[in-house]
Amino acid sequence: MLLNNSLRKALMSINGPPRAFKDLEDSARATRLGKADDPLHGVTSDAKKMDGNSGMEHYRANRKLAQDISHALQEKLDKYKLKDADGTPYFVLGWRLYPNKDSKHWQQLHGHTCGCGCAGAAPLPKRRTE
Numbered sequence: 001m002l003l004n005n006s007l008r009k010a011l012m013s014i015n016g017p018p019r020a021f022k023d024l025e026d027s028a029r030a031t032r033l034g035k036a037d038d039p040l041h042g043v044t045s046d047a048k049k050m051d052g053n054s055g056m057e058h059y060r061a062n063r064k065l066a067q068d069i070s071h072a073l074q075e076k077l078d079k080y081k082l083k084d085a086d087g088t089p090y091f092v093l094g095w096r097l098y099p100n101k102d103s104k105h106w107q108q109l110h111g112h113t114c115g116c117g118c119a120g121a122a123p124l125p126k127r128r129t130e
Contacts, residue, residue, distance in 0.1 A: 015044060015099055016098070017043070017044075018098060018100065018101035019099075019100070020100070020101040020102050021100065021102065023101075024098075027040070040096055042119070043117045043119055045062065045118055045119065047117070065120075066118065066120035067124065069095060070123045070124040073091075073093050073122045073123050074122075077089045077090070077123065092122065092123070093121065094119075094120075094121050095119065095121075095122070096118075097117060098117070
């Protein structure tokens, strides 16, 4: 069954806000130069909504991404010995996964979501995966 555009939009959840790489790059540069006055924007994640009763496939993929990012940070913290004697890391990472405003994929879908949009903090404590 084909849906008209307005009905299709009403049935979809929203993942966003979309951000351009240049915007994030500019924000990161301002932070590095000590001139940042704009915090990292939150992102609306629709993974649980999009999954419904389908077994949480998108949500689990997002949590796996969070684990992978956490493991990558943990490796660098270990490699460069950036921890207190008790293992507390010197640094933590807060991150967001935005739809890329410049991607034709998102422009064609007019706000459609894929169960994406993710955020996290790293490194995750041992045995924690959410």
